[in-house]
Amino acid sequence: MTDSTIxxxxxxxxxxxxxxxxxYGDYLEQITYLLFLKMADxxxxxxxxxxxxxxxxxxxxxxxxxxxxxxxxxxLSNKRGAELESFYSQLLRSLSTEKGILGQIxxxxxxxxxxxxxxxxxxxxxxxxDWALMGADIKGKIYEGLLQKNAExxxxxxGQYFTPRPLIxxxxxxxxxxxxxxxxxxxxxxxxxxxxxxxxxxxxxKLDRQEKEFLKNYTFHGNEIVANTxxxxxxxxxxxxxxxxxxxxxxxxxxxxxxxxxxRYDYVLANPPFGKKSSMTIxxxxxxxxxxxxxxxxxxxxxxxxxxxLNFLQHIKTQLKITGEAAVVLPxxxxxxxxxxxxxxxxxxxxxxxxxxxxxxxxxFYAQGVKANVLFFNNKPANKDPWxxxxxxxxxxxxxxxxxKKKPMMESHLEEFIKLYxxxxxxxxxxxWSDDGSTKAGEEGRWRKxxxxxxxxxxxxxxxxxxxxxxxxxxxxxxxxxxxxxxxxIENIESGLASFREIMETxxxxx
Numbered sequence: 001m002t003d004s005t006i007x008x009x010x011x012x013x014x015x016x017x018x019x020x021x022x023x024y025g026d027y028l029e030q031i032t033y034l035l036f037l038k039m040a041d042x043x044x045x046x047x048x049x050x051x052x053x054x055x056x057x058x059x060x061x062x063x064x065x066x067x068x069x070x071x072x073x074x075x076l077s078n079k080r081g082a083e084l085e086s087f088y089s090q091l092l093r094s095l096s097t098e099k100g101i102l103g104q105i106x107x108x109x110x111x112x113x114x115x116x117x118x119x120x121x122x123x124x125x126x127x128x129x130d131w132a133l134m135g136a137d138i139k140g141k142i143y144e145g146l147l148q149k150n151a152e153x154x155x156x157x158x159g160q161y162f163t164p165r166p167l168i169x170x171x172x173x174x175x176x177x178x179x180x181x182x183x184x185x186x187x188x189x190x191x192x193x194x195x196x197x198x199x200x201x202x203x204x205x206k207l208d209r210q211e212k213e214f215l216k217n218y219t220f221h222g223n224e225i226v227a228n229t230x231x232x233x234x235x236x237x238x239x240x241x242x243x244x245x246x247x248x249x250x251x252x253x254x255x256x257x258x259x260x261x262x263x264r265y266d267y268v269l270a271n272p273p274f275g276k277k278s279s280m281t282i283x284x285x286x287x288x289x290x291x292x293x294x295x296x297x298x299x300x301x302x303x304x305x306x307x308x309x310l311n312f313l314q315h316i317k318t319q320l321k322i323t324g325e326a327a328v329v330l331p332x333x334x335x336x337x338x339x340x341x342x343x344x345x346x347x348x349x350x351x352x353x354x355x356x357x358x359x360x361x362x363x364x365f366y367a368q369g370v371k372a373n374v375l376f377f378n379n380k381p382a383n384k385d386p387w388x389x390x391x392x393x394x395x396x397x398x399x400x401x402x403x404x405k406k407k408p409m410m411e412s413h414l415e416e417f418i419k420l421y422x423x424x425x426x427x428x429x430x431x432x433w434s435d436d437g438s439t440k441a442g443e444e445g446r447w448r449k450x451x452x453x454x455x456x457x458x459x460x461x462x463x464x465x466x467x468x469x470x471x472x473x474x475x476x477x478x479x480x481x482x483x484x485x486x487x488x489x490i491e492n493i494e495s496g497l498a499s500f501r502e503i504m505e506t507x508x509x510x511x
Contacts (some may be wrong), residue, residue: 007142009125014149017118024150024268026112029228031146032235033092034126036105040245041073041236042132054102057087057305058094071095075264077127084123085116101249104235107227109287136241140195142241147190151366152404163192163271164364170414171269171327171374172196174356174421176204179211181219181266184319186256186312188222193269195240216242221265222422223256257296257311264321271329272312274367296407302347303340310334312342313375317352320379329360336464345461349388349452352377355426356392357463358417364409368490371397371454376421386456391463392449394420398468420447433467444468 015029022030043050057068069075071091079087088111093408095106113119144165146326151162177183179198185193201207220242224230230251237243243250295306300315309330316326334341335357348354356376365372380387394417402409422429433445448467456463 006129006138007145010142010146011149012124013122014146016121017113020113020115020118022112024146026230028146028150028232029109030111030122031126032231033106033109034123035131035240036235036245037073037076037129038126040210042130043245048132050246055094055098057090058097062097077123080120081116085111085114085119088119093251101234101243101245101247104249104251104253105231107231107253123345123348124324136239139239140236143236144195147236162190162366164366164409165196166411166414167329167360167364167374168192168196168269168271170418171329172200173418174423175267175269175325175327176423177201177267179205179207180214181344182221183219183267183269184221184263184265185268185270186223186319187228187272187316188224188233188251189271191222191236193271194222194233194237194242195270196222197267198240198242210287217244217247220250221252221263222250223252223254224265225253225255227253257308257315260300260315260318261297264320264324266321268315268316268319268325268326268328270312270326272309274331274365274370274372286297303339303343306331307337307340310337310340313344313348317348317379322379322381322480324379324380325377327374327376329372329374332373332464333373335373336460336462338460342460345463346456348377349456349461350386351382352379353387353389354391355388356394356421358394359397361397361400361402361409363404363407366404386452390449390451391455392421392447393465395446395448395466395468398446398466399471416446462466 010031017027018024023199029082040050040052040054042048044052054070054072056064056066056070058064071086071094076084076088076091092109092111095102096109097103098106111119113122147162148165153481172193177200179201183194183197188194198215198219205211207215220237222233224233230253233251234243234249237250238245260484295304296311297304298314300318301311303310303314305311313328313330313334316328320326335345353379354375356374358374358376360372362371364370396414396417401407402413420429420432429447429449430439431445431448432441433448434442439445446468450465453502455463
């Protein structure tokens with residue numbers, strides 16, 4: 001069976017189950033459980049003979065039932081009818097109490113396919129393929145397709161854990177990670193940055209045995225607090241041949257912001273979750289639930305704040321080795337917010353070399369109303385003088401219009417940025433902007449540098465810098481298509497509403 005046939009079969013079944021009220025997210029969960037069991041079964045047979053052990057069914061106290069069925073693929077695939085549905089539900093509950101990777105994959109697992117006939121269809125579809133022999137690129141393509149489809153399903157809210165792949169690949173192409181180096185993502189979602197970095201390293205290096213081993217088992221380190229997203233990330237890694245099915249998990253379930261775990265990395269690539277405030281839900285004296293701001297009191301942070309984005313930025317700085325490099329997606333508020341935001345920016349300019357900021361357009365992320373940027377910076381040792389000498393800005397927002405469906409951002413749209421970024425030597429760059437006609441683009445140039453002195457004297461040390469003219473304000477004859485304009489309006493309204501919600505939450509919290 002060809003790759004495209006397998007992919008279309010999986011999609012067709014997803015649509016059939018959708019009619020029964022099983023959303024893409026639920027379907028993806030079930031596919032993850034079943035694929036894991038099937039691949040483990042294949043790896044227990046020749047020529048692999050892994051010897052992976054699965055427990056028997058457990059009672060409500062989590063103890064194995066003496067003569068209970070074994071919770072593996074062979075037992076599951078031989079059940080039929082109501083017995084199948086009942087055994088599958090018990091299997092999920094039993095495996096969720098296991099330790100290590102097995103437990104992480106099946107944490108909080110539930111059967112969402114109540115119809116035994118349809119469950120059997122999914123099992124049969126997976127059973128027909130030899131997944132262990134299938135190329136990692138094919139398995140990965142199938143699973144990444146499911147993840148993207150799930151992200152597009154706006155009702156599920158899964159889009160917040162899925163960074164658009166063209167943006168991830170652009171960031172990786174700029175950083176160009178090297179073999180035998182460690183890569184971290186403190187909010188790794190479904191593992192997009194890890195996969196892109198893996199592909200980059202494999203495609204741009206002739207790896208020896210030691211380098212391959214390091215890449216597979218020791219390169220990647222992440223945090224993901226949402227159990228379902230962490231499960232998808234682990235499965236995504238396995239299908240792309242990263243990590244061992246019976247090895248230690250490299251995805252930590254803890255909130256990365258709680259404390260500095262002491263580990264330092266060569267690269268941090270991240271898109272921390274959107275939403276300005278860190279908060280937790282509490283029950284007040286009246287029995288009503290309300291959100292309380294959550295601040296992280298850490299000695300290694302420059303500022304104590306409830307702003308989640310500023311906390312992630314400070315945490316990422318801590319995570320880097322002295323020679324470490326970072327590329328991080330952050331919203332506009334990180335560039336202009338006063339108070340803690342101003343102090344964090346000043347410290348970042350002083351203690352690291354913040355050399356590049358890519359300004360992104362709206363219509364790129366699955367979460368609407370997001371105005372974001374990518375900050376590229378290199379960590380440095382302690383020094384009395386600021387390490388940042390000049391910051392290069394690429395304005396890919398002004399007069400740029402993207403929508404997720406009709407005009408999505410592609411890798412080709414950011415090719416010019418990668419070329420101007422000049423990954424081989426970031427100290428040899430040339431502006432495309434000029435005010436004296438010395439460059440071809442002149443005042444229309446999107447690539448412009450600002451010195452440290454120019455930035456530090458700006459109000460609140462704001463990095464929210466634009467210089468291009470918005471053509472929609474002046475050229476009324478060449479406006480974008482109505483659907484793009486409508487999308488821009490929606491994005492701006494969503495962004496405004498999000499800001500108002502934060503203000504209201506702050507007011508209510510202070511009442």
